[in-house]
Amino acid sequence: MGRTCLQAVIDSPRHELVGLFVYGERKAGKDAGEIARRDPVGITATRDVEAILALDADVVIHAARLDPPADRHDADIERLLRSGKNVISINGGTYPAHWAPERRARLQAAAEAGGTSFMGAGLNPGFAAEKLAVLATGVCRDVRKVSLSETVDCRPVKNPDYVFDVIGFGAPVDRIDPNSPDWVPARTMNALFEEVVACVADRLGWQEIEVVTDHSLTATPVPLEIAAGRIEPGGAARIDWRWIARTGATDRVELHIAWTMETPEPDAPEPGLWSIRVEGEPCVSIAFGVETPAGWQERVSAEMLGVAGAVLNAMPHVIAAPPGVVETPEFAPWRAG
Template sequence: MTYRVIQWATGAMGKSCLRAVIDHPAMELVGLYVYGDDKAGRDAGDIARRAPVGVVATRDVEEILALDADAVIHCARLAPPYGSHDADILRLLASGKNVISINGYSRPSYWTGARREALEAACRAGGTSLMAAGLNPGFAGEQIAVVATGVCQALDHVEVVESVDCRAMRNPDYVFRILGFGADPATFDPNHPAWGPASALNGMYEEVLAAMAEHLRLPLDEVRTDHRVHAATQDIAMAAGVIPRGRLAHVNWRWNGLVGGEPRLTMSIHWWMEEAHLDAPDPPLWRVRVKGHPGVRLSIDLEKREGDTTPTSAEQLGVAGAVLNAIPHVVAAPPGLVTRPLATPFRGDLWADLWNDLAHA
């Protein structure tokens, strides 16, 4: 089977997804939406550093809505508040296109009220589904951590700790305005829901914990934040600019899911520009700790294929892989808001024709 795919946005993660679609034998790129004027009108292959594919990038949403496609990979940049991309996603769903998001929508059915009703109505109108895919949200919490509990006779607590070195991020607007680096810690409360970065992330990770709770059949009471920030111990020069000493250089985002009034699920994410406040030097990408009977400890890193000298990181490749492997699931799902399945493994059958051609070449 061939899946007709539209790529929405071509930032670092979006471009990785675009390349993955172009390279996959069971995927056909049929459309490309971009935000930058410098990319509009260019062949998608040129943007992806691939041979021309005959698909021209556009900034016209109406052109995208008019296309016939099985799925849209929605990679718009994180922006406050959470849900700020709903308007585009609603139109895509209503136009008959399933949507996979890398920035949230892990369990939008968790919410009540007008937002959920609008998403459900768009799915009904288009006969489509909305699902999240990616690494975190996605692979780390909703899949790996939940599966690790499969050996437990009793479960006390599940914690996922992610550590991300942000020094290579190049976009100053994203680093300083969206993520909040360089701000004066004395001027904001990281646990106030109106603080810009928190307003972009809180809803997203509340859904992550809700999805984990759904898989574990835990009655989630609420999600509480316990965000912590750390100031730079010295001036820090990194790709996006300079963070002066005393300004925000490390955020430890923490969300606790309460069950029966007690924290049972925790998502902890370290975004750092300086190693001074890390729990331990050179942390893995993820640490999963399941406290129970018995307990489980996992340490997980991603690595590139041997000989791959491209500038694309293992994390970017991982996001693209997670999205591709989720496409058959969102296409096959009944219309509505879909929680990502516990397993969305690599699909060898989608590569079978290519492998057979190579074997007989």
């Protein structure tokens, strides 16, 4: 995802790349254009944080791979904010009001010290629920529940550390409680998505909510050979994540994300397709997806393009925002060209 954001900045006539931090030694010392599969741009990738802090930049796109714990990069983000750089993260951060108070206070203090702002941006989290699902209620005179469902075909993902350790595929279904905070993938994903349903509930006026989970694992009965390796029989080949915001005993907002390594059933939603359902007066149903343009030749998915687009469009907002931790805007920003 970092490469796609880098490509978006290099390709944009409205933005200028001034620096690039990389986490791997293999990329350090290379021209950013080479890393982005573009012509050289005269910017050398570095693993020196101090060099990045010394740059004069309006915004830093923080696109590190999601790894547990969810706040592992907070110290770096705080330093960036204190150095006078606004920060946009692709790993959550869309609804800071739901964070632990001490975490929000740390980032708020860093932003105020640097006169900068921090905000999250992306597709999900960032757009599908917090913006589009909320927008769908605009024709309802009464809203009882909002649901968002997403199906992700994970078979092409090649990184074994990410597939097995971060996401949780291959976990022994008979020995894992996916709703236990002791399971690292659940703890990581909860930190990313609990704030999403809390945000939707707040924007629709539901107060005193409780966020609960109803995650489940489905085992494969046969060995599965996948791009990242092998899932043995009894290992998780499908993970259904569910986060529910409740008021009392009433479910108000539900986010369901199905990650699968199985061959989809004929009647299953197309991978990458989001479905929104509003129960109310009237009920509203929306199905949407993203596609690459006709003739697209890049090795970049439509979903990656969407995340990069959301990040670039968020830049004017985070730059103009007052210092602090900023909630992703309800509808804007958007622009053409």
